[in-house]
Amino acid sequence: MYxxxxxxxxxxxxxxxxxxxxxxxxxxxxxxxxxxxxxxPKQKDFILITDEQELIKTCSNSFSGITxxxxxxxxxEVLIEQGIENADAIVISYGDDRENLLITLSxxxxxxxxxxxVTCSMIETMRPKLLRAGADSVISPSTIxxxxxxxxxxxxxxxxxxxxxxxxxxxxxxAQEIYISKADQNLGLTxxxxxxxxxxxxxxxxxxxDTDEILYNPPxxxxxxxxxxxxxxxxxxxxxxxxxxxxxxxxxxxxxxxKYSTN
Amino acid sequence: xxxxxxxxxxKIVIAIIQIILIFSIGTFGFNYLLNDITLLEALYLTVIxxxxxxxxxxxxxxxxxxxxxxxxxxxxxxLMIFGMSSFVYAAGILTQYVTSGELKRHQRLKKMLKKISxxxxxxxxxxxxxxxxxxxxxxxxxxxxxxxIDTSFKALDDYAGNDKSIYYIQGDATDEKTxxxxxIAKAKRVAITLPSPKxxxxxxxxxxxxxxxxxxxxxxxxxxxxxxFEKKYTMAGxxxxxxxxxxxADQIINELYRPVSKTFLDRLRNDKTQIVRxxxxxxxxESPLANTLLKNSQIKxxxxxxxxxxxxFSTGNWHINPDGDYLLGSGDILVFVGNLKSSQKxxxxxxxx
Numbered sequence: 001m002y003x004x005x006x007x008x009x010x011x012x013x014x015x016x017x018x019x020x021x022x023x024x025x026x027x028x029x030x031x032x033x034x035x036x037x038x039x040x041p042k043q044k045d046f047i048l049i050t051d052e053q054e055l056i057k058t059c060s061n062s063f064s065g066i067t068x069x070x071x072x073x074x075x076x077e078v079l080i081e082q083g084i085e086n087a088d089a090i091v092i093s094y095g096d097d098r099e100n101l102l103i104t105l106s107x108x109x110x111x112x113x114x115x116x117x118v119t120c121s122m123i124e125t126m127r128p129k130l131l132r133a134g135a136d137s138v139i140s141p142s143t144i145x146x147x148x149x150x151x152x153x154x155x156x157x158x159x160x161x162x163x164x165x166x167x168x169x170x171x172x173x174x175a176q177e178i179y180i181s182k183a184d185q186n187l188g189l190t191x192x193x194x195x196x197x198x199x200x201x202x203x204x205x206x207x208x209x210d211t212d213e214i215l216y217n218p219p220x221x222x223x224x225x226x227x228x229x230x231x232x233x234x235x236x237x238x239x240x241x242x243x244x245x246x247x248x249x250x251x252x253x254x255x256x257x258x259k260y261s262t263n
Numbered sequence: 264x265x266x267x268x269x270x271x272x273x274k275i276v277i278a279i280i281q282i283i284l285i286f287s288i289g290t291f292g293f294n295y296l297l298n299d300i301t302l303l304e305a306l307y308l309t310v311i312x313x314x315x316x317x318x319x320x321x322x323x324x325x326x327x328x329x330x331x332x333x334x335x336x337x338x339x340x341x342l343m344i345f346g347m348s349s350f351v352y353a354a355g356i357l358t359q360y361v362t363s364g365e366l367k368r369h370q371r372l373k374k375m376l377k378k379i380s381x382x383x384x385x386x387x388x389x390x391x392x393x394x395x396x397x398x399x400x401x402x403x404x405x406x407x408x409x410x411x412i413d414t415s416f417k418a419l420d421d422y423a424g425n426d427k428s429i430y431y432i433q434g435d436a437t438d439e440k441t442x443x444x445x446x447i448a449k450a451k452r453v454a455i456t457l458p459s460p461k462x463x464x465x466x467x468x469x470x471x472x473x474x475x476x477x478x479x480x481x482x483x484x485x486x487x488x489x490x491x492f493e494k495k496y497t498m499a500g501x502x503x504x505x506x507x508x509x510x511x512a513d514q515i516i517n518e519l520y521r522p523v524s525k526t527f528l529d530r531l532r533n534d535k536t537q538i539v540r541x542x543x544x545x546x547x548x549e550s551p552l553a554n555t556l557l558k559n560s561q562i563k564x565x566x567x568x569x570x571x572x573x574x575x576f577s578t579g580n581w582h583i584n585p586d587g588d589y590l591l592g593s594g595d596i597l598v599f600v601g602n603l604k605s606s607q608k609x610x611x612x613x614x615x616x
Contacts, residue, residue, distance in 0.1 A: 117515055117518045144510050146397025148507075148510055155543045162541070204600055214539070216600050216602070
């Protein structure tokens with residue numbers, strides 16, 4: 001049986017490893033807020049593999065808990081030595097897309113269940129290749145900034161609102177994904193008769209088991225079915241009005257993905 | 264040079280003038296030197312000479328009195344050698360212009376400029392970089408008017424190709440003329456996507472300067488790769504900074520710590536198959552929605568959309584999942600999730616245009 005050692009390997013010669021570590025560890029006692037939850041990364045769980053001297057120096061100075069290895073990640077021996085076979089995840093970020101592809105391939109060979117996150121510059125040509133090589137997510141810096149800029153251009157208020165809404169824990173609002181299991185008390189009820197309507201929660205979208213399409217703005221006459229995943233929006237006191245069963249589910253889902261945990 | 268409108272114009276005008284000049288010289292010359300032929304016959308003689316047809320029905324030898332022959336023949340020799348060569352040269356330029364697609368391209372650029380001049384409340388993207396093109400893609404998808412400006416014709420051409428719905432202008436964005444062509448006076452927001460922070464900084468300052476001078480009211484959004492430049496950008500007058508490198512790091516963190524499948528929010532942000540976006544509209548003064556209770560607004564009935572949140576204009580507060588008794592006012596911002604068609608319906612309703 002496969003056993004992880006809880007380690008995350010970061011390799012690359014771009015500026016992103018440094019920004020990544022700054023975002024991970026310079027947040028003080030509060031931990032990092034991701035879209036779904038707050039996490040508390042520990043420096044001892046991270047290994048940095050790079051041959052970029054500047055990066056090695058900065059990291060050794062500012063993040064002393066991280067294991068820094070001066071080597072080329074394209075060398076399989078280096079990856080094996082650092083325990084790639086039992087690691088949780090790897091972040092690959094070289095300036096050369098071919099190098100990223102090579103490391104993705106060898107990592108996937110060495111460890112079929114590791115989470116591989118890779119950055120690339122030529123997204124259109126590289127994305128399919130990287131995915132086929134075994135990457136779990138491909139990140140394109142230029143797409144991310146394009147995305148953010150487009151949002152800022154056409155919907156500035158919403159962007160500001162979402163930022164506040166999703167990335168601050170002090171506010172009163174929450175968005176949750178709720179999975180409708182076969183034992184759910186709302187099963188078969190229309191939205192207007194469900195406990196969500198009674199708790200003044202808003203069901204924004206429903207992802208159904210049988211189709212890939214997401215149903216947005218579902219009509220209030222929609223009948224909740226087994227396997228539906230609801231995107232629910234509301235205030236925290238309203239979420240607390242839900243029955244303990246649903247609340248348990250909701251808390252559960254925050255940590256684990258619904259589709260993943262039930263199958 | 265390819266593409267430069269004024270340059271092409273000059274070349275074409277010169278070629279046309281050249282042709283007219285050669286023919287007039289030929290026509291009036293023959294008419295003056297040969298007493299027996301009419302103006303039309305002189306023109307005919309010039310054309311058959313320059314096109315090397317030469318039927319022989321009219322000629323500077325046969326149609327001349329003996330005393331006219333010498334000057335007529337000398338004139339004909341000069342016309343044949345110099346006239347014909349410059350006629351062929353000018354005709355060549357015109358042919359090339361028509362056949363190489365320059366004509367079509369020129370017409371398209373002119374049409375585009377005319378259309379752009381009618382834009383208002385549009386967006387201007389500076390830089391046809393990867394980021395810039397991504398923004399353009401997204402705006403096209405949402406059917407919002409925009410213009411891309413880049414100094415390189417090649418970059419614009421590579422992106423736009425034959426797509427007539429993409430509006431672009433080739434030129435230096437720090438030049439007031441280029442900006443005016445892009446309709447900057449009526450633009451809503453400008454996005455700066457230049458790769459170099461120094462260039463961006465210079466551009467922000469120039470834009471701000473021109474805006475104050477001319478009373479333009481657009482907002483400036485710029486991407487800032489390093490934290491070092493953030494303060495400088497702000498001082499230069501940028502309205503919103505996109506911290507690109509930190510966003511990348513944040514995205515990696517989200518990927519690291521989140522469960523396997525994509526979340527709803529990711530799909531809302533950039534799903535290309537189902538064009539559904541979280542979006543917003545502002546209620547205008549003339550809108551039928553102003554001073555209406557949310558439950559009486561018929562938004563759900565008319566557009567199928569549910570309003571997820573409202574930003575109250577008078578208080579500046581956000582109301583999530585507003586209840587039916589919420590009184591909509593002008594200036595309120597409504598946030599919803601929907602496809603293009605319903606969001607356009609709501610936009611028309613709210614903005615009353």
